Amino acid sequence: xxxxxxxxxxxxxxxxxxxxxxxxxxxxxxxxxxxxxxxxxxxxxxxxxxxxxxxxxxxxxxxxxxxxxxxxxxxxxxxxxxxxxxxxxxxxxxxxxxxxxxxxxxxxxxxxxxxxxxxxxxxxxxxxxxxxxxxxxxxxxxxxxxxxxxxxxxxxxxxxxxxxxxxxxxxxxxxxxxx
Amino acid sequence: xxxxxxxxxxxxxxxxxxxxxxxxxxxxxxxxxxxxxxxxxxxxxxxxxxxxxxxxxxxxxxxxxxxxxxxxxxxxxxxxxxxxxxxxxxxxxxxxxxxxxxxxxxxxxxxxxxxxxxxxxxxxxxxxxxxxxxxxxxxxxxxxxxxxxxxxxxxxxxxxxxxxxxxxxxxxxxxxxxxxxxxxxxxxxxxxxxxxxxxxxxxxxxxxxxxxxxxxxxxxxxxxxxxxxxxxxxxxxxxxxxxxxxxxxxxxxxxxxxxxxxxxxxxxxxxxxxxxxxxxxxxxxxxxxxxxxxxxxxxxxxxxxxxxxxxxxxxxxxxxxxxxxxxxxxxxxxxxxxxxxxxxxxxxxxxxxxxxxxxxxxxxxxxxxxxxxxxxxxxxxxxxxxxxxxxxxxxxxxxxxxxxxxxxxxxxxxxxxxxxxxxxxxxxxxxxxxxxxxxxxxxxxxxxxxxxxxxxxxxxxxxxxxxxxxxxxxxxxxxxxxxxxxxxxxxxxxxxxxxxxxxxxxxxxxxxxxxxxxxxxxxxxxxxxxxxxxxxxxxxxxxxxxxxxxxxxxxxxxxxxxxxxxxxxxxxxxxx
Numbered sequence: 001x002x003x004x005x006x007x008x009x010x011x012x013x014x015x016x017x018x019x020x021x022x023x024x025x026x027x028x029x030x031x032x033x034x035x036x037x038x039x040x041x042x043x044x045x046x047x048x049x050x051x052x053x054x055x056x057x058x059x060x061x062x063x064x065x066x067x068x069x070x071x072x073x074x075x076x077x078x079x080x081x082x083x084x085x086x087x088x089x090x091x092x093x094x095x096x097x098x099x100x101x102x103x104x105x106x107x108x109x110x111x112x113x114x115x116x117x118x119x120x121x122x123x124x125x126x127x128x129x130x131x132x133x134x135x136x137x138x139x140x141x142x143x144x145x146x147x148x149x150x151x152x153x154x155x156x157x158x159x160x161x162x163x164x165x166x167x168x169x170x171x172x173x174x175x176x177x178x179x
Numbered sequence: 180x181x182x183x184x185x186x187x188x189x190x191x192x193x194x195x196x197x198x199x200x201x202x203x204x205x206x207x208x209x210x211x212x213x214x215x216x217x218x219x220x221x222x223x224x225x226x227x228x229x230x231x232x233x234x235x236x237x238x239x240x241x242x243x244x245x246x247x248x249x250x251x252x253x254x255x256x257x258x259x260x261x262x263x264x265x266x267x268x269x270x271x272x273x274x275x276x277x278x279x280x281x282x283x284x285x286x287x288x289x290x291x292x293x294x295x296x297x298x299x300x301x302x303x304x305x306x307x308x309x310x311x312x313x314x315x316x317x318x319x320x321x322x323x324x325x326x327x328x329x330x331x332x333x334x335x336x337x338x339x340x341x342x343x344x345x346x347x348x349x350x351x352x353x354x355x356x357x358x359x360x361x362x363x364x365x366x367x368x369x370x371x372x373x374x375x376x377x378x379x380x381x382x383x384x385x386x387x388x389x390x391x392x393x394x395x396x397x398x399x400x401x402x403x404x405x406x407x408x409x410x411x412x413x414x415x416x417x418x419x420x421x422x423x424x425x426x427x428x429x430x431x432x433x434x435x436x437x438x439x440x441x442x443x444x445x446x447x448x449x450x451x452x453x454x455x456x457x458x459x460x461x462x463x464x465x466x467x468x469x470x471x472x473x474x475x476x477x478x479x480x481x482x483x484x485x486x487x488x489x490x491x492x493x494x495x496x497x498x499x500x501x502x503x504x505x506x507x508x509x510x511x512x513x514x515x516x517x518x519x520x521x522x523x524x525x526x527x528x529x530x531x532x533x534x535x536x537x538x539x540x541x542x543x544x545x546x547x548x549x550x551x552x553x554x555x556x557x558x559x560x561x562x563x564x565x566x567x568x569x570x571x572x573x574x575x576x577x578x579x580x581x582x583x584x585x586x587x588x589x590x591x592x593x594x595x596x597x598x599x600x601x602x603x604x605x606x607x608x609x610x611x612x613x614x615x616x617x618x619x620x621x622x623x624x625x626x627x628x629x630x631x632x633x634x635x636x637x638x639x640x641x642x643x644x645x646x647x648x649x650x651x652x653x654x655x656x657x658x659x660x661x662x663x664x665x666x667x668x669x670x671x672x673x674x675x676x677x678x679x680x681x682x683x684x685x686x687x688x689x690x691x692x693x694x695x696x697x698x699x700x701x702x703x704x705x706x707x708x709x710x711x712x713x714x715x716x717x718x719x720x721x722x723x724x725x726x727x728x729x730x731x732x733x734x735x736x737x738x739x740x741x742x743x744x745x746x747x748x749x750x751x752x753x754x755x
Contacts, residue, residue, distance in 0.1 A: 010361060013310065014298060021302050062485035068307045068327060071361040166358040169322060 001054050002031060003077040004153050005061075007046040007070060008161070011037050015044070015069035022063055023050055032085075032150025043071065047083075047153045072161050080156040086125045086149040089135060092142040093119035101141050108134045181352045186314045186344040187212035189351045190278070191220055193321040196353070199249050201615050202278075203227055203236040207253020208293060209280030212345040225615060225644060228636035230257050232608035234264020234335075235634075238273045239572060239612025242595040243620075245398065247274040247328045248612060254280045255293030258300070258339070263602055265304040265335045270599025271419060272396060274333035276324050277305075281341045284312045297339045306334030312341050314349040322354045331364045332483040333396055366482065368499030368507065376478050376495055377511030381519035383452030383476075384526040385533075386412045389435065389464075392419030392598070393457015393481060393501050395591040400424065402505035403456065409512045411527050413534050415443045417458055418579075419598045422588030427567055432534065433543055436464040437734045438580040441541035441743060442534055444734065447472050448741035449533070455479040457501045460490035461599070470739030480504050541732070541745055545585055552701050554578065554653055554724040558585035560708055561623060561651065569593065569621040572610040574630030575601035577659035580730045582625050604633030610648045611640055621712070622647065628654040628678050628721075638691045641717040649711050652721045654681065655728065663729045667744075684721035695719035 009015045016035060023030055031049040038045050052060060057075060064073035076083075089110075093101050101120060105112065110124035119142065124134050128151065138144050184192065190213060194202070201223045206214045217224050227233045230252040237248030252261050258279040268275040281298075282291040298310040307327050309320045320338055328336040380386055394403050394416075400423055407414050407430045415435040416423045424431050433440040435447050447453070453475040458464070465471040468490060476494040479487055480501050487496040497504055545555035558581045565571060567589030573579040573596040588594045595613055597605035610624035626634070631652050641648055662676040688695025694714050698707045698721065711718040732743040 014302065014308075017299065017302055025303060059485065059489055062487075065363065066483070066485050068359060068362045162363070163360040164358075164362050164364065166356040167326070168356050169354050 001052065001077075002049055003052050003057060003075055004081070004083060004151060005046075005048045005050065005064070006074045006076050006153055006155060007048065007064060008038070008072045009044055009046060009067070010069040010071065011042050011044045012069055016046070018067050018069055019046065019048070019064065022060065022067070023048075026056075026060075028052060032148070034150045034152050047151055049151050071163060072159065074155060074159055076153050076155050081153055082156065083127055083151050083153040084125055085128050085131055085151050086123065087131045087135065088113070088147045089122045089124070089138055090145040091119045091122065091138045092144070094142065097141045101138070104137055108137075110134065181350045183348055184351045185212060185216070186317055186340070186347050186349065187216045189314070189317050189349065190321060190340065190345070191216045191222065192351060193318050193354075194222060194249065197322070197325045198246065201225060201240065202249045202251050203233040203240070203612060204251030204278075205230050205233055205253070205257060207257050207280065209254045209282060209342040210251065210257075210345070212342070213251070213278075213280070223615070225611065225640065227608065227611070227640050230260035231263050231604070232611075232634060232637050232640075234261045234268065234275060234277065235602070235605050235608035236612035236615070237275045237277070238264060238268050238271075238605075239595050239609030240616045241268075241273045241275055241333075241612075242609065243570060243592055243613040243616040245396075245592065247276045247325055249276050249278065251278045252280070253293065254282055254297065255295045257293075258297040259295055261337075262301060262304050263600075265301060265337065267597055267600040267602045267605065268335040269304060269306065271597070272333050272392060273335065274328040275335040276328050277301075277335060277337040279337060279339045280345065281310065281339045283343045284341045285343070287341070297337070301337045301339075304335070305337045306332075308337040308339065310339045311344050314344045314347045317344055317349075318351060318354050323357055323359060326357045327359070327362065331362070365484065365498045366500040366503055368480070368497045368504035370507070372495060372497045373504060373507050374511055376497060377508055377515055379452060379476065379478060379495060380410055380454065380512065381515050381523060385450045385530045386410055386452040386454060387446050387450035387475070388412045388414040388454045388456065389417070389447070389458055390414060390420045390423045390456045391417040391458030392423075394420055394423035397457065397482070397500055397502040398591070399457070399502035399505055400591045402502055402509060404428065405509045406505055406512065409509065409516065411531075412454065413446055413531070415439070415446065417461070417464055418583055418596070420457070421583060421594040422591045425567070425589040426587035427589050432538075434583050435740075436461075437466070437736075438584065438730050438732065439464075440538075440543040440584070441732055441745065442537035444732070444740045444743060445537045446534055448474075448739075450475050453477045456505070457481060459486050462490075465490065466734045466738050466740040470741070543584055546728075547701070548725070549701060552698070552704055552722060552724045554581050554655065554728050555585055556701060557651070557653060557704065557722050557724060558582050558625075560704055561625065562586045564708055564712060565621065565623065567593075569623055570595065570610070570613045570617060571623045571625060572596060572606045572613060573625045574603050574606040574627055575660075576603070576627050576630065577655070577663065577728075577730050578625055578627045578653040580660075581653075603627075603630040606630055607634035607637045607648075607650060610650070611637060611644075611646055614646045614648050615644070618647075622649065624648050624650045626650065626652055627659060628652055628656065628681055629658045632678070632681075638687075638693060638717075638719070642691050642693060645716055647716055649718045650720065651711075652684065652719070653724055654721050655724050655726045656681065657726060660730070666727075666729070667735070684719055688719045693717045693719045695721070697721045697723065699723050
């Protein structure tokens, strides 16, 4: 089943690879993945949509949480959450279609980000199904080119973040460096 | 205190602070700065003959001591050769710290000479890994590596260090704290769960302790013994847990699982409470999961939350360090003892009677023959010499199973083998590590004729360091375990399992300068083993055992644990 994971991880080289590695080693295909740094620049927030065997979900989450770079991994699939995606779409528009395209864009709450003789570049956000529909509608007007951001999600229930405190390193006697 | 030092010197300084006294490694181009520091440093560097064996030796060292074993390799092929040893340490939760050299930062990604993406390659081979490109992060990283390797569920950690970092200069100041905000360690165990566990244990009619490598990693043997004696519970130790409870303890049954004893497996099947301590319900123990301990409630204590419920649903999970959990649990058991012990006595007597009956029905006994050396006979003789106190290492396969069945381990950290990954060639290098760690102990490396040939170059290391390792080759001329499966499940079509052209071990030993002997008959066996014990230094013994002996009991793959094949099925397969 498709699950939506939200992962808070250290913003370090290789951290992303550890997360995706857990998925790829099982042969899971990632449907979408977004990652960006958080307010704290030392951390990143990642949203992954991935097809996971239902039975293995809890175990996968435990293994995600076991990653040393991972501060918190949550499965948002079932809890209250908001999932949004952004699509950038270019549509080639003949003269007689241009007004219709603008009307249709309005219905989907899309914005025009570029307009040229060839057509429009449009930007829309929403949940994936809505965007699917938007794309399908636009395709009826002419040739389209689409880039989707993949899902970003936020949980609507508070998640307690438990972080390990610094551990004092027992100071061994200063060692005379051997000459 | 802050001193200007080279990266290599900072690295070695950190190793000293981590109490490292011995490194297993192999030098190369990019680790030259490190080896220059090691040249006249008190830390001993053991020059192995292949990097894979450096990782295995570090693992042997770690098994024998509980401290992190350290191995070292150069970039490219050096690092890629380490990987099998790292995965092995991962599967068996062994604290190993691997230091690898990497090409100069500026050259990374340019297909430079001996460049490999060590950081990427070892991501899945390690508990965690690091790439150090900034000398100012070196000391912190090395200490973090040791901390991660040795705490929680132990495992291998690799630190890949670029040559410019090793060569560069920086002000070194000792590291004061480790901060890994995402490294979640739960060690104490939930107090309420522990209390409930004690209650469940007393209430059970047929409790059964299933103890694993976690007991040894946590140093929880005394606590385990206390628990077992308080409950008078029958106990099995897994392949990785042998020695966790003394093999001579009256409550110890044997190893369970695919080649466990009849009594051990029947006990698993019939118990009504399975007390699983530091185990991972490995498929080689459980057989078909649906038929594993079907009547039992399960208490599972493990430090790794990801192990809880992974294979078997658990009725009462406790995440924590098994030593800490058992200490608290034993207190609760004591408190409940006055009200519970008496009422349980009859149940317990009955349970033990059932177990004794199983033991009598199908005892785990060595097999003897007057004309040929049975492998079980060999293990029996080694056991007599070891007296439960020697370190025994092994590879994977038939010899490993017979050793686990017939050699006693009266203390933890004596039995060192490749359990989870099942790596051939593990026995000899891990014996080198164990012998370096415990120079006063007798170390037997029991290896098959297959695994021995995989670790062959390390004979030179034995000689080089005068290591008192007794290499006992259980030579049946075949890859025995694979041949056994071909016999039982593939119509005895012995495909590519015959190891012909095995070298003459007496000539081989002479070539290396190792005392050696080939043993053909049961009559010679005792005197040969006696001779090998008398030699102070390495000894190489090629014991020609029956070629077609199979390991029994056996739970066929996917079979239920109570449906063991106890002996050679009829008709006996005829070798071609």
